[in-house]
Amino acid sequence: MSSNGDGTGAVEPLACPTCARKYPLTERFCADCEMPLVYVGRGEEEPITAAHERARKVKPQYLGGELVKVAMGSNLAEAELIQGLLLEEGIPSVQRRTRGFDVPDFLAAGPRDILVPVAAYEISRELLTDTAEHSLEPAAAGERPLRLLVGLLIALAIAAVLVWAISQLAT
Numbered sequence: 001m002s003s004n005g006d007g008t009g010a011v012e013p014l015a016c017p018t019c020a021r022k023y024p025l026t027e028r029f030c031a032d033c034e035m036p037l038v039y040v041g042r043g044e045e046e047p048i049t050a051a052h053e054r055a056r057k058v059k060p061q062y063l064g065g066e067l068v069k070v071a072m073g074s075n076l077a078e079a080e081l082i083q084g085l086l087l088e089e090g091i092p093s094v095q096r097r098t099r100g101f102d103v104p105d106f107l108a109a110g111p112r113d114i115l116v117p118v119a120a121y122e123i124s125r126e127l128l129t130d131t132a133e134h135s136l137e138p139a140a141a142g143e144r145p146l147r148l149l150v151g152l153l154i155a156l157a158i159a160a161v162l163v164w165a166i167s168q169l170a171t
């Protein structure tokens with residue numbers, strides 16, 4: 001029932017995104033940096049869960065160094081979107097609540113800083129700048145139909161009031 005692998009007894013597929021120290025699966029945070037550990041795997045094993053599969057995408061060359069702020073999400077969903085974009089390129093990231101906003105931790109609202117290891121800073125900046133430029137276009141285009149719809153609803157409301165007023169006069 002033993003695996004036919006290389007027989008390395010030490011199973012340490014987790015790594016700290018800050019100092020790149022390796023940890024076994026039983027650990028969740030780096031003892032030195034208190035950072036959440038990311039899964040880097042040992043190379044060839046199959047991903048066990050979706051989270052492991054995501055973490056497997058992390059490229060080792062982007063691990064290590066101090067964490068630096070590379071972007072900001074205006075809420076949890078946006079922060080996770082940015083983290084997803086980074087991970088697609090193999091870049092591990094950590095999100096932290098932006099200082100100065102007094103929102104309880106369990107709320108999804110409130111801005112977050114996105115931090116990446118300094119080794120991945122340059123590529124992350126480039127990646128996020130490109131993405132921001134491209135995503136602006138569909139947003140601007142989507143604004144016009146919405147405005148038309150709002151105008152139409154207001155017109156309908158006015159028409160309804162007029163019909164009601166006329167019916168009141170007729171009686």
Ligand SMILES: [Zn+2]
Binds near residue numbers: 016019021031034
């Ligand atoms: Zn560490």
